[in-house]
Amino acid sequence: MSDSTTAPASPVVLEAWFDLQCPDCFAALDDVRALRETYGDRLDVQLRHFPLAKHKHAYAAAQAAEEAFEQGKGWPYAEALLARTAELGDRGEPVLLEVAAELGLDAEEFDTALIDGRHLLTVDADEAEGKAIKVTGTPTYVIGGERLDGGQSQDGLRQRIEEIADRLLQG
Secondary structure, three states: OOOOOOOOOOOEEEEEEEOOOOHHHHHHHHHHHHHHHHHHHHEEEEEEEOOOOOOOOHHHHHHHHHHHHHOOOHHHHHHHHHOOHHHHHHHOOHHHHHHHHHOOOOHHHHHHHHHHOOOHHHHHHHHHHHHHOOOOOOOEEEEOOEEEEOOOOOOOHHHHHHHHHHHHHHO
């Protein structure tokens, strides 16, 4: 950032379309962390939900992540949950509450949120938007209007995101 008196430029937005029960999304976290480290507040990484039908707890996990964002720890929750994808597949929703408690979040409020469905519309809207822009698997990224599919391979994906981000930041 320069020391100019003009307002700082808006950050570049990177939408990360994730399924929180997806092992490929867990693998993608290394790239997300590296991008955050490289760009800091110049890159706004936004979690977008695209729960896949093959992961029976992904939809509930997306709702739980929204509750975590509401309680101020969305990305730490998503990252902790992705580290436990196999356990989530085996044990289901109790894992969602355990991760919340481990992060010092209000696990009782998580349970209530999952029961009352307060985050259903957000998850449904993300899923619908993902389908509209032809997201078919996870992880998928959207930056500068370009969709980058990472489900098959992460190879070269971070470099491509950096190229686009650099171009967008230069104006």
